[in-house]
Amino acid sequence: MDLLHDLFYGFSIAFQPVNLLTCFIGVFIGTLIGVLPGIGPVGAMSLLLPVTFGMSPVSGIIMLAGIFYGSMYGGSTTSILVNIPGEAASVVTCLDGYQMAQKGRAGPALGIAAFGSFIAGTLGIVGLMLVANPLAEFALKFGPPEYFSLMVLGLSILIYLTQGSLLRGFAMAALGVFLSLIGQDVNEGIPRFTFGFRGLIDGVGLVPLVMGLFGISEVLLNLERTAERIIVKTGVRHLLPTREDWKRSAKPIGRGTLIGFFLGILPGGGSIISTFISYAVEKRFSRHPEEFGKGAIVGVAGPESANNAASSSGFIPLFSLGIPSNVITALLLGALMIHGLRPGPLMITEHPEVFWGAVASMYLGNVMLLVLNLPLIGIWVKVLKVPYRTLFPLILLFCLIGSYSLGANVFDIYVMLFFGAVGYVLRKMSYEPAPLVMAFVLSPLMEQSLFQALLLSDGSPAVFVTRPISLSALLTALALVLSAVIPFLQKKRKGMVAEE
């Protein structure tokens, strides 16, 4: 009964006109950036982060969360119609979705992607609602050593699952830790590593850093390519899947939801990995595996359900432990902290309006997305035709204004441009920026937990290995680190990342 009471309370917040509007703006922008290749949810969320400063925390979080799960819906449209994934979690949808479109079945492919996303997204929110609260209550028993070790583990898993070299991933994380230390030290009040720049006394801003690494560098990389998009010319008709389509897709949607939900909780881009695993599972379960890659509707239904369920469950560690599971939730963590909230076990009880308001808004957002992605599909097809030479100046301008309006300070633009150039070089050299951002967000919390743990243990670092949860987390993290240097394990990981 408490759960229902809390949910109704959440709906009373989500139905407030301002929150309905921010939810709609969030899912609309999410779908838009999902449809448009060249800017992902991370870039879009960092662009809109300054806009949320004028809003209440709950409205801001509702909008940013809407961008996240909205992009999962939008990403499938480009995968099916253009064979270009709008964002990474829709890569698998290209395999069968585009083949279906070429056979004149773009409508059912888009339809099952939208319905599957809706069902999985909604069930994922039910799971979030059921799991987050008990987990938060359990997490109240955690002390600073457990938190520190869990953050180390979260970061290690993210790096482990990042494409490319593990050593490069760890280098990025260490760099992220250093960058987060720039600015005034909270304990002693002395400026650290500012190199005489007054603009750095408050530290490197999360928004200029993310906009530079993900927004500017992405544009620079895209300027190197002249991509000609060929949109399927068969037209989009009969969006409602047939009875046969439903019969074949029901179980893949269910399995995709379960896979996505559980993998989404784990750190390291659960929404992406879950789509690949869902596709592999469906192929294995299928009576006609030879149809995969040639337009099998189950190859769209499973992965699309998985990525949406994962995007819902990704909020569980954020809301209940205060530990983000991927870069997007790390950005949400940053947003919550900018709004003066401290995500963690106490957040649900201290700020129930934020948690329950966000949860209830996700139900509404999923309904909005269904409407946006089915009857209004024609609009998104037209958006797909916008050439990149028109799009990129607009992305850059929004980055410039977004950085400036953060603190009405030109220095933030310089910081963004600096990280744009750094991000471009790093990505050219096969360095993934995700571990850097994750470490940047987690590092202040890690430093605080480390110092508190050492204080509690009277300066004994043994405190991290004498407490079971902390020890298990550290041992798991160590195993992942060792896999970077042990050849046998290196091969295993390559196999996993290659599957991904």
Added chain:
Amino acid sequence: METVQIPKREALFWMVLGAFICFLGWRIKIGNFHAPGPGFFALVAGLSLLLIGVLMLFSRTASRPQASPDSGTSSVTITEHVPVPRLLGTMALLAAYAVFLNSIGFILCTFLVMWGLFYDWGKNRLATAFLASVTTTVVTYTIFEVWLRSQLPRGMFPWW
């Protein structure tokens, strides 16, 4: 999966950077386990980078990144080269925006920079770029200054 060796200069770069961060941490006081100083965590980050650099130096292989998902798809024609003048030109325009924003104000600065960004060097259409730039400036001014009250700089035209 094909493998490539991490270049030695890359390993050396991280080692030097790690050592530099250790030095910076040591300079502002590292402290000890009983009372960690402001440089303590920086030392941890620096030592980690140093270790990563050493491991890179001795690591024979690193997995080559997979091709981007859109690069191998049949519906896309992608030609990839590094158009250095275009990249430098874009970065120069963005840097100019930061330099002149406060002095000449949001409207003029945005209009000029967007004109440059919209200008298509291949097709040489100044008028199209001009119109796109005017439209963008008006729309963003309306959104950010009028609706969101972002307090954009007015520069040399305080009445704007």
